Amino acid sequence: MPPDVQGHEPGRMQGFVASLLRHQGALVESIEPEGLEVLAPAQVQAALGVAELSRLGFGANLPPSAQRVGIESDWLGRFGGLLGSQGRWNRRVLPGSGTAKAPADPERLLGHALVLDNATFRLLSVTPAWTRYLVLDFRASAVSDDKRDFMLRVGANLATGALPDAALKAIITAPGFDGGALDGPPSDGAESEPMLPQDAELPLIWDRPRVLDLVARALPARLDDALAPFLKGMRRRLGRDQDRLHAYHNDLHLAAMRRAMTLPEGDAMRQREQQRCEAIERDYRAKLDDLARQYATRVSVEWVQTLELVMPVHRFAVQIRRRKADRLIHLDWNPRARRLESPACESTASTERPGIVCDDALHIVVASALMPCQSCGRPFCRACHPAHCPKCHDRVSRHASVLGL
16 A cells, blocks of 8 residues: 555545556556546446546545545445455465474473363474464444444464464564455465475365354354444443433323323223323334334354465474373464464364363363253263254254355
8 A cells, every 4th residue: 555545544445446446457546635547448447337537536525527435335346346256365375484493392382372171281292394274354244223344354273273363363463464455455376475395294275164164163252252342332322212212201101190190080081191191102112112123233244355374383292181081182383473372162163261171082172062951951062962962962052154155
């Protein structure tokens, strides 16, 4: 993005559009105030609905004969049509170049990253390796009496299954990293990137069902966290409107009741006041229903972009022991983020700690994944039995999610 367009929203939009149009073969020139003059090829004209020579404006004041462009209009949809599938997938190979030195005290790092309530563990070895991270970005929209749009991210280490949010954030936001940012022009990945060593063994790319299963387990908790401030504000406004509505109708109802009580039984005026009270009650219930519809929250989630990161790590081989059984797991220490990745819950994909090891297959899960069955009361591991209770076969309730993938 050009330096003169950073720092305020119209400038960011203008810089994005200029980069996108140049990428699509258009000739673009900046004009004042906050505008672009565009000489567009045929495919750009068709996708954006503009003439061959057109002007676009992004600020409060438009250049002469310019069309206004903003996020509140249909222009984002037009730009999406112009992009098509470009920029949806990106790949970056990050070199080691001296940053892949082994950690100095692996035992101490393991003690901080792996916290188990009911099992012990032992570090067997630390070896250099290569891994793939799959980083999926989603756009979520929440619509109630207000609307909020925000981004969600799910990133997975394809070798270990870990969900290293903090490590990936440190890598992607590091100075100089270019991973095809969502607010920049599309990248075709054609620039030169470091070559993998001939002996580098990468984990296989997960198939679509496995990726969708991970997203279905990992995304709801992230969505809940992102929605929390929005829902808190919505509930506060709903409570305020409910209190105002109750106070108004309650005053009307009390006034009508007082007038009715001062009149004798059977009097026509008393009957009218009683009918007025009933009408006030009906109106109050109808207004409450209107409020419920007004504040009903609709949430949609749409996949935006996937980034594949290939980079060297140091792989910890760790033996988990529970009673007389044991299991081997692997955890990666990321030299760029300088973090040892913690294992994710094998049922909910939560990154909460401490973990609990199940007795059957030694899955590492969170406490909620070992809760008793709601029907028969028997505790069981949801990673071992994801669909139903093994005793009574009662179905396991899970987040239902339509992600548009």
